[in-house]
Amino acid sequence: MFESLQKRTVIVTGASRGIGLGIAKRYGQAGLNVLVVSRSLSDAEQVARDIGPHASGFAADVSQEDACLAMVQAAVERYGSVDVLAANAGIFPSARLGDMSVEDFDHVINTNLRSTFLSTKAVLPVMKANGFGRIVLTSSITGPITGYPGWSHYAASKAGQLGFMRTAAIELAAHGITINAVMPGNILTEGLAGMGEQYQAEMAASIPLRRLGSVEDIANAVLFFSTREAGFITGQTLVIDGGQVLPESSAALG
């Protein structure tokens, strides 16, 4: 169905594990050249080897402007262009408000939100020159829709991505560039596994489809937003959460 993706080039940030790894693998299966980005070069290169010869690793801290520019330059040097950016890198350390330092807050905002701006800005010259681009952000239900104790900084960063996206969508439309966001619920990743089995069991029980999501659940939606066929969709969000945000109360789960 999506032949338009063949031979295109994608940059996936935060692709060494978790959701980003799932996204990078899905793009690789769909025939794109994949630049796998994380701060760890060895992790990124290992993922690229697993994807195949049309993938390669690159080390970048996407909260830093120079690193984002170097990331785009590497994709252009290796593959000739950049058609798609999956801005997925993110962290979710927990701290209640009373214990949260300014450094804690800034670290989360810089990694999750400033990186969205910097990586988007870095790909624009190439995408504008091509008159084509697809940018897909990994936001979250946490922040835009729900709340969870310990994640006020994280929630602000994820809601902030959507505010950024809506104005960027208007600015970029004239250049043939779309920008959309997926909003995962609780997805079983290494990061979430670290929250412990009790957290996972409680979350699964609160989801109408009675399971945590898989990285493939998110990757398939990200892939769709990246197609030529999705070209009339911009500034939009897709919640992928097994229905988690729907029940009005635990009684509504039945």
Ligand code: NAP
């Ligand atoms: P994860 O398993 O912890 O993976 C995070 C990825 O981001 C790793 O590849 C990590 O590699 C990279 N990363 C972290 N800081 C970075 C930086 N400054 N520059 C470049 N890369 C960086 O996390 P995940 O659960 O897959 O989450 C991925 C995204 O999904 C995040 O944006 C998160 O907010 C969102 N999300 C996750 C869930 C969930 O249930 N898991 C739900 C909603 C939204 P390095 O450490 O090597 O840099």
